[in-house]
Amino acid sequence: MGDKKRLLDLRDVSIVFGGLRAVSNFTMHIDEGELVGLIGPNGAGKTTAFNMITGVYVPTEGEIYFDGKLINGKKSYQVTQMGMARTFQNIRLFSELSVLDNVKIANNMHIDYSLPHAIFRVNKYFDEEKKVTEQGMELLKLFHLDKHAHDMAKNLPYGAQRRLEIARALATKPQLLLLDEPAAGMNPQETKELMEMIKWLRDNFKISILLIEHDMSLVMGVCERLYVLEYGMCIATGTPAEIKKNKRVIKAYLGGEV
């Protein structure tokens, strides 16, 4: 990857729950602008790895660096402020709020006004509020959600809710976006469109993306590099073409067929 900046760096990271080593000695990295996949069968440790990266769990062993800084033990809101955003396997929107407000709330931490400004409603408050609304609408347009801006999030069709989750994550202006099975529950056409959109996002937002996916064929066309977990251990890493012909992956993960 030449002289590209190393954005995320996991060194020998493990986590133990009771007697279970859910992730074991996992070493991985993502460079600036890379689109990387994390795959593996059910219970392999993918979401647990995400949870350690995003401050939900503290690793039992090892170090996690983000943008050159050690982030073990940092809280989720701190890693968000540092430039990381994620989506969840089960959609977690503010279901009673409008589509636009879901995106505006995420943008909140970038709003440049203080409480007294807000209370006395000086111009700066209105300017910032207008800016956040405009940015929110722009983001919704990119995700074909603008026509739903004032609908309640819970009333969106399922595929649109998934897109809104990604839009909301992007509203925090991340350097690294982590997507946990974003195509879960989508039909094949929606899935295809989503994968195209993920590629497009990386190119247009100039961000790095780590994508968890269950379905190997899905990530093959999108990711540049893959890490394969099985029982918490990384059993392979490489380009999709390399992973496709990796015997261990074929045997352990794909049950003999790719």
Ligand SMILES: Nc1ncnc2c1ncn2[C@@H]1O[C@H](COP(=O)(O)OP(=O)(O)OP(=O)(O)O)[C@@H](O)[C@H]1O
């Ligand atoms: N908080 C926890 N306490 C105890 N065990 C946990 C906890 N979180 C995860 N595990 C266990 O760690 C292992 C890895 O789970 P994880 O959810 O990370 O797998 P996954 O690869 O994301 O699977 P899936 O594809 O089904 O989402 C599983 O055996 C799971 O039961």
